[in-house]
Amino acid sequence: MDTKALLKKVRKIEIKTRRLSDHIFGGEYHSTFKGKGMTFSEVRQYQFGDDVRNIDWNVTARYNEPFVKVFEEERELTMMLMVDISGSQWFGTSQAFKREILTEIAATLAFSATQNNDKIGLILFTSEVELFIPPKKGRSHVLRIIRELLEFKPSNKSTNIAEALKFLSNVIKKKAIVFVLSDYMDEGYGNTLKILAGKHDITGIRVYDNKESSIPNLGLVHMRDEESGELVVIDTSSQKVRKGYSNYYNTSVNYFKEVFTKSGAGTIDCSVEESYVKKLLGYFKRRA
Numbered sequence: 001m002d003t004k005a006l007l008k009k010v011r012k013i014e015i016k017t018r019r020l021s022d023h024i025f026g027g028e029y030h031s032t033f034k035g036k037g038m039t040f041s042e043v044r045q046y047q048f049g050d051d052v053r054n055i056d057w058n059v060t061a062r063y064n065e066p067f068v069k070v071f072e073e074e075r076e077l078t079m080m081l082m083v084d085i086s087g088s089q090w091f092g093t094s095q096a097f098k099r100e101i102l103t104e105i106a107a108t109l110a111f112s113a114t115q116n117n118d119k120i121g122l123i124l125f126t127s128e129v130e131l132f133i134p135p136k137k138g139r140s141h142v143l144r145i146i147r148e149l150l151e152f153k154p155s156n157k158s159t160n161i162a163e164a165l166k167f168l169s170n171v172i173k174k175k176a177i178v179f180v181l182s183d184y185m186d187e188g189y190g191n192t193l194k195i196l197a198g199k200h201d202i203t204g205i206r207v208y209d210n211k212e213s214s215i216p217n218l219g220l221v222h223m224r225d226e227e228s229g230e231l232v233v234i235d236t237s238s239q240k241v242r243k244g245y246s247n248y249y250n251t252s253v254n255y256f257k258e259v260f261t262k263s264g265a266g267t268i269d270c271s272v273e274e275s276y277v278k279k280l281l282g283y284f285k286r287r288a
Helices: 003-033 057-063 098-115 139-151 161-171 190-197 239-263 276-287
Strands: 038-045 067-073 078-084 119-125 129-136 177-182 201-208 220-224 231-235 266-271
Touching (some): 078 098, 078 129, 078 161, 098 201, 129 139, 129 161, 161 177, 161 190
Parallel strands (some): 078 119, 177 201
Antiparallel strands (some): 038 067, 220 231
């Protein structure tokens, strides 16, 4: 994609997603996440009714009377967008590829955070972290994030969500609002997610195509695995083959829902044919 075409596409996404974030998500995002982060402000003498868990024992020992830590709501938050750009995101049978919808959702969330003067960072991942953009404020920063989402060419095609989560744990020490956008055709990330969810506010957004849940009966078909690059001939007339694929797909989906729920993290399921606007709004309202 040449520079002119890229800028045109960035502008198109900005107009669409910024309008959504300005008129719809700004308030919902604010009410959902504000007040969830508290930062230390000062210490004062203990008063009847104060939570004993907030007693500052060092200051109390120094002055020989109880003092408590005072916390205040964080005015600025940090949002991290973690976006899966593996080969399976280039699947689409109707209106759009999964990666195109992931990009629009990420852009909408980024502009919503910008309205709130929050910092936004980006992690693009496959089987490894392909790109990390540290959290920063401002429209120009969001536009850079959109450019990378549109244009970045990964060096790998397979998926490893656990590796991406471990990387996040190493680079983001302060509590953040984290959105992990993927089709979640992967497993083995449950333990890492559980540890991270204890520190960060995490939401998993699963974007999928309705046609990828099963294989139709089309006889012998040449198929390429977009992640491994392997080209194989599949006998789709075999009920065993079709059932085996459906089981594999459903196992991945169920794993996603189970580990996120057990970790106390939020989930959103969104088909490329559905309105992600309604899905995000519904999620924000349930959480507010």
